[in-house]
Amino acid sequence: MDWQAVQLTLQLAAATTTILAFVGLPLAYWLAMSRARGRFLVEAIVALPLVLPPTVLGFYLLTAMGPHSPGGRFYQSLTGSLLPFSFPGLLVGSVLYNLPFAVRPFMAAFATMDRRLIEASWCLGESPLRTFFRVTLPICRPGILAGLVLTFAHTIGEFGVVLMIGGNIPGVTRTLSIAIYDDVQALNYASAAQTSWVLLGFSFAALLVVQFLGRRGSGV
Amino acid sequence: MTSELIVDFEKRYPGGATIAATLRQPADRFSLTVLFGPSGCGKTTVLRALAGLERPERGTITFAGETWLDSESNVNRSPQSRDVGFLFQDYALFPHRTVAANVGFGLRTMSGEDRSRRVTELLTSFELAGLEHRYPHELSGGQRQRTALARALARRPRLLLLDEPLSALDAGLREQLRGRLRRQLAEFGVPTVVVTHDRVEAIALADQVVVMQQGRVLQAGSVEQIFSHPRDLATARIVGVETVVPGEIIAVRDGLAEVRVGGATLTAVAPDVAVRSVYVCLKGEDVVVQRAATAGSSVRNQLPAVVRALSPEGPLVRVALDCGFELTALVTRPACEELQLQPGDRVTALFKAPAIHLIPKE
Structure with a gap:
C-alpha cells in the first residue's frame, strides 16, 4: 500500500468536496429556483462531465493551463509556477470534473423542496440568505450530504483527468488509482489487488451511505 | 391619513x-x-x-x-x-x-x-x-x-x-x-x-x-x-343562496329551533352548537309562493308576505317578498303567470324547516 498516495488522494478528495460545497450549493440553488432563460445552458454545461471522456476534459485543461495560454501565463505571473503537474492544477481539474456529482444531487434536493416553506420564512421576516440557512439547508440536508459523499468517493477513484493534468509524480500528483495503474504496469499484482480491494470497499460503503440518506430524505 | x-x-x-x-x-x-x-x-x-x-x-x-x-x-x-x-x-x-x-x-x-x-x-x-x-x-x-x-x-x-x-x-x-x-x-x-x-x-x-x-x-x-x-x-x-338574514334562536325543542327573524318566527333544524345569533340561509328554489295559506300541510313555515319586486332570470322569476324580513323565492315563469303575481300582492310564502340552514354567528 502506497501511504503517500493514500494521503494525497484523501487530500484531493477533501479539498474538492469542500470547494464544491461552496461553489456547488449556490449554483444548484440558482439552477433549481431560477426561471432565467440561460438556465438550461448552464445546466447542460454542469452535466457535461457525465458524458465527456475525462481525457478530453484533461486535454483542454492542460492546454488552457499551459505556458502558452493567457490563463497559464497569468497564473505563472502570480505564483511563479504552472498549474499542470501540480496539486493545485489537479484540484482545478478535479473540481470541474466532479461538478455534476455535487450539483445534481443538490439540485434534486432543492427542486423537491416545498417552495412555500421558503415563502413562509420570508413572511416571518427572515431574509433570503437567512431563510437558506434556517430552512432550505436543514430540510435539504440528506440530499446535500449525498452529493458531498458522492463527490468525495468519485474523486478518490478519479483516473483520467488526474493522469492528463497531474501525471504521476509521487507525493504531488500520484493518487491511488494511478498507483494501481503503476503497479499493474510493473506487474506488481499483489499491491494492485490490495489497493483495489480498499477502493472497492470504500466505494460500496459510500453508496450505502448515499442510499441511507436518500431513504431518510424521503421519509420525513 | x-x-x-x-x-x-x-x-x-x-x-x-x-x-x-x-x-x-x-x-x-x-x-x-x-x-x-x-x-x-x-x-x-x-x-x-x-x-x-x-x-x-x-x-x-x-x-x-x-x-x-x-x-x-x-x-x-x-x-x-x-x-x-x-x-x-x-x-x-x-x-x-x-x-x-x-x-x-x-x-x-x-x-x-x-x-x-x-x-x-x-x-x-x-x-x-x-x-x-x-x-x-x-x-x-x-x-x-x-x-x-x-x-x-x-x-x-x-x-x-x-x-x-x-x-x-x-x-x-x-x-x-x-x-x-x-x-x-x-x-x-x-x-x-x-x-x-x-x-x-x-x-x-x-x-x-x-x-x-x-x-x-x-x-x-x-x-x-x-x-x-x-x-x-x-x-x-x-x-348560490338567495336569502341570508341575521336571526336569533329564542327556543330549542326536540332538535328544532324557533328563530326570530325581523318580525317573523321560523322553525328550523337546530344547529349542533348552542348559540343565539345565527345567519338564516334559505335557497330561492325552496320557497313556495301561494295565494292563500294551506291547512293540514307538513310545511312548518307559512308566512304572510307582500310581493315587492319581480325580476325574470331566464326560465325563472326572482320574487322579492317582504314577510317581516326580506325573502327571495325562485319560481318558474309559467307559475308566476298562473298566479298573476304583481308587486304589492299579498301572498303566503312556504318553506320546510329542513330547507333553512342556520349558520352560527359568534
Whole structure:
C-alpha cells in the first residue's frame, strides 16, 4: 500500500468536496429556483462531465493551463509556477470534473423542496440568505450530504483527468488509482489487488451511505 | 391619513390570464374580509400579492398610508418588510422544527427569555401546551392548523392573511372550528383577509365579502348584501343562496329551533352548537309562493308576505317578498303567470324547516 498516495488522494478528495460545497450549493440553488432563460445552458454545461471522456476534459485543461495560454501565463505571473503537474492544477481539474456529482444531487434536493416553506420564512421576516440557512439547508440536508459523499468517493477513484493534468509524480500528483495503474504496469499484482480491494470497499460503503440518506430524505 | 388597506391592482400571467382586484378594509382594528369565489378565480393570487409573494404589473397597495406597491414609482416592498402573517393552505409548517420552534421562528431578534414567554403565551391560547416538543408530522390536522396560526400571529403582524384556513381539515372538525376561528382572530385584533371557496365559511367569518370570478371582483359588501342582494346573475350563481338574514334562536325543542327573524318566527333544524345569533340561509328554489295559506300541510313555515319586486332570470322569476324580513323565492315563469303575481300582492310564502340552514354567528 502506497501511504503517500493514500494521503494525497484523501487530500484531493477533501479539498474538492469542500470547494464544491461552496461553489456547488449556490449554483444548484440558482439552477433549481431560477426561471432565467440561460438556465438550461448552464445546466447542460454542469452535466457535461457525465458524458465527456475525462481525457478530453484533461486535454483542454492542460492546454488552457499551459505556458502558452493567457490563463497559464497569468497564473505563472502570480505564483511563479504552472498549474499542470501540480496539486493545485489537479484540484482545478478535479473540481470541474466532479461538478455534476455535487450539483445534481443538490439540485434534486432543492427542486423537491416545498417552495412555500421558503415563502413562509420570508413572511416571518427572515431574509433570503437567512431563510437558506434556517430552512432550505436543514430540510435539504440528506440530499446535500449525498452529493458531498458522492463527490468525495468519485474523486478518490478519479483516473483520467488526474493522469492528463497531474501525471504521476509521487507525493504531488500520484493518487491511488494511478498507483494501481503503476503497479499493474510493473506487474506488481499483489499491491494492485490490495489497493483495489480498499477502493472497492470504500466505494460500496459510500453508496450505502448515499442510499441511507436518500431513504431518510424521503421519509420525513 | 386614513387607516385603511387600499388595494387596486392587476396581475397578468404569461398565458393571458389577468387577475384584477380592488379592495378596501380598515387597517387599525379587527375586521375580516373574505375573498370568496370558485377555485381558480384568482383569490389566492390576490392574497399572495398582499403578502408581497407575487408582484402585480400594474396598480397600488397601501396599508395605513404606507405604500406597499406602486407600479408607477416602481415600489414593491418585500414580504419581510410588510409585517404580515400568512397562513398557507396546508399550513407549510417547517418539518424539521418542533411546534415551539415553528411558533418562535419569526422571533429570532427577541431575547431568549422574551421569546420563550411569547411562545408559551401563544401555545396556551391556541391549546398547544404540552405539544411544544412534537414535530409537525406527529400532530393532528387541527393541531397543525393552530400551530400555523400561532406562528403567523407570533410577530404581532399588522395584517393577517389566511388561505383556505379550514379546507385541510375533515368535515367534522371544520364545523367545530369555524365559529371558534373568528372568535380567536377577534381576540388578537388584527385585520384579516381570508380566502375561501366555502360559502358557509364565508358567511360565518366575514364582516365583508368580496366575490371573485375569473380574475375579477364581481361585488363587495356585507354578508347580507352579497348573499341576499347579489348585484347580478353571475354573483347570484356563485353565492348560490338567495336569502341570508341575521336571526336569533329564542327556543330549542326536540332538535328544532324557533328563530326570530325581523318580525317573523321560523322553525328550523337546530344547529349542533348552542348559540343565539345565527345567519338564516334559505335557497330561492325552496320557497313556495301561494295565494292563500294551506291547512293540514307538513310545511312548518307559512308566512304572510307582500310581493315587492319581480325580476325574470331566464326560465325563472326572482320574487322579492317582504314577510317581516326580506325573502327571495325562485319560481318558474309559467307559475308566476298562473298566479298573476304583481308587486304589492299579498301572498303566503312556504318553506320546510329542513330547507333553512342556520349558520352560527359568534
